[in-house]
Amino acid sequence: MHRIVIVGGGAGGLELATRLGNRLGKSGRARVTLVDRCAVHVWKPLLHEVATGSLDTHAHEIAYAAHSHWNHFTFVHGEMTGLDRERRCVRLGPMLEAEDGGDEVLPSRDLEYDTLVLALGSRTHFFGVPGAQEHAIALDTLQQAERLRKRLLQVCQRKRALGATEAHEAVDVAIIGGGATGVELAAELRRMESTLRQFRLLSESPRAAMRITLLERGDRVLPALPQRVSDTTQTTLEKMGIAVKVQTSVTRVGPEHVEVDGGASIAADITIWAAGIKAPGVLASLDGVAVNHINQVKVTSSLQSETDANIFALGDCASCSWTAGVMVPPRAQAAHQQAMFLFKALSARVKGGRVGEFRYVDHGSLVSLGSPTAVGSVAGINSSGRFFVEGFVAKLMYAALYRKHLVAVSGLRRTVFAIAAQGLGRLLAPRVKLH
Incomplete structure (x- = not known):
């Protein structure tokens, strides 16, 4: 064969x-x-x-x-x-x-x-930035994602237990890269914060919040997507209390800080690298x-x-x-x-037949900004061939992308059973895994 x-x-x-x-x-x-x-x-x-x-x-x-x-x-x-x-x-x-x-x-x-x-x-492309590979966590594999989750919990617990003041209890997170991964991670971290407060892994004081900084080398986040999507995303992130710094190049990553061009230093208990691939x-x-x-x-x-x-x-x-x-x-x-x-x-x-030629069709992109929110540009019928979506409708479309992947791989019947099982599981456990 x-x-x-x-x-x-x-x-x-x-x-x-x-x-x-x-x-x-x-x-x-x-x-x-x-x-x-x-x-x-x-x-x-x-x-x-x-x-x-x-x-x-x-x-x-x-x-x-x-x-x-x-x-x-x-x-x-x-x-x-x-x-x-x-x-x-x-x-x-x-x-x-x-x-x-x-x-x-x-x-x-x-x-x-x-x-x-x-x-x-x-894989993640660190672009030869000194200290990036040693001190920043990438997000390429399941093992790296689990490592980041455990590190977040450990830092939150340590700060909560040993912080002398409310300001010392705050957790500083620096995310390098304003593409889809960096943006979605920043929004998801803000959602995670409320659950950590609920279960007393973070102080309830606003001063002890998770301070998230998103760094992007280009002049806007989501540079591969339309300007309107980029602008709406940045506005949404800033309303969440996330500091978005564009036109900011990282020159060095240390164990507890990130250095950027101009000599400024940004405190970082955890640094996540989401800038570029190879x-x-x-x-x-x-x-x-x-x-x-x-x-x-x-x-x-x-x-x-x-x-x-x-x-x-x-x-x-x-x-x-x-x-x-x-x-x-x-x-x-x-x-x-x-x-x-x-x-x-x-x-x-x-069968010995002709292979043919591949033609890519861009159906647009969607970015998740938390549980009820998403934003994106998808294929449509207007003068530009695209239409802008946001909010609950965009979130449904975003969720449908994963369901489509499951149906393609596992079939409709297994996907339906999996969705039902996942829904029941969420009723019996905290929204965030705490161990």
């Missing part, structure tokens, strides 16, 4: 594996294999809610092993470390007891393929696979590597042209569209 190996179980990779498994794997026309270094999948746009404890990971995670069994593909737990293009083999590193080390569970392995799909997503470094080490300056695989209009027709790439790790001089943006909707294209293209390829 034709061997299709997909490396990376993010939104695009998991959806592609699921669709190919149910069509080609189930009928025996191809052997579909998904490789990921983690055992479970959590939709990446939800990580800011994991970090603030407002989302129960156990209720929202998808176990790759079980999901692969139900959808007729094979899951291999491992991390890609190299590639032998002549032998068409993916090299997997040894599997250890824990991410930071421990005994070897499985040795290094080779995985043969006829068609390889790279869907490794992206593809995983392993892609730059693959012999004969062309990548750009941020390690993204250079692909043609059919999402095939420019240097190897047997290798495809999708999502954040692919450098794909959209219009003249503009690349497909690193968004969940792009990964979904590319997964849908590759599902049809690889099904045709197995």
Whole structure:
């Protein structure tokens, strides 16, 4: 059988594996294999809610092993470390007891393929800022989100217990990067604060509030979105008591402060880095696979590597042209569209048919600013081809994006049951995870 190996179980990779498994794997026309270094999948746009404890990971995670069994593909737990293009083999590193080390569970392995799909997503780009990698917390993985959540709770508890005055009890949080991740995290932290006060992890005094500062190098937050969305978002954040500083470049990150251009220093008990992305470094080490300056695989209009027709790439790790001089943006909707294209293209390829060309359609963007609020620009019918949405309607549309992802991966019936179970779970526990 034709061997299709997909490396990376993010939104695009998991959806592609699921669709190919149910069509080609189930009928025996191809052997579909998904490789990921983690055992479970959590939709990446939800990580800011994991970090603030407002989302129960156990209720929202998808176990790759079980999901692969139900959808007729094979899951291999491992991390890609190299590639032998002549032998068409993916090299997997040894599997250890824990991410930071421990005994070897499985040795290094080779995985043969006829068609390889790279869907490794992206990692945080620290741009060489001194101290950033050592002292700032990124938000790329579930483990990092959990680390941030626990750190927040620990700092709040320490300040509450040891603060000599109300001013000393305040928790300073600096978020570097005014894109969607930074903006949504800032708003979610403000929501988290009320629950922490309720359960006495923060003082009830206004002076002991969580002081949140959002730093953006450009001249506005959400620079990739329309000006009106950006302006409305900044106004909303400032009404929440979040300090928004644009045209501010970070020059150094220390353990308890952030230095910006001009020599100013901003106090920070916790620093979160949400400014810029790059593809995983392993892609730059693959012999004969062309990548750009941020390690993204250079692909043609059919999402095939420019240097190897047997290798495809999708999502954040692919450098794909959209219009003249503009690349497909690193968004969940792009990964979904590319997964849908590759599902049809690889099904045709197995039959010996033509792959075709990918065309990206921008349906707009939505940003969550807390429980009842969202803002964004979505595809519509007016002179600009867009219409502006905010408030409760925008929040419903934002929530529907995740439901759409669940339906694409798990099917309608499982999604309905999952939503019901999650709703019941919220009735039996605090809104924020407190441990």
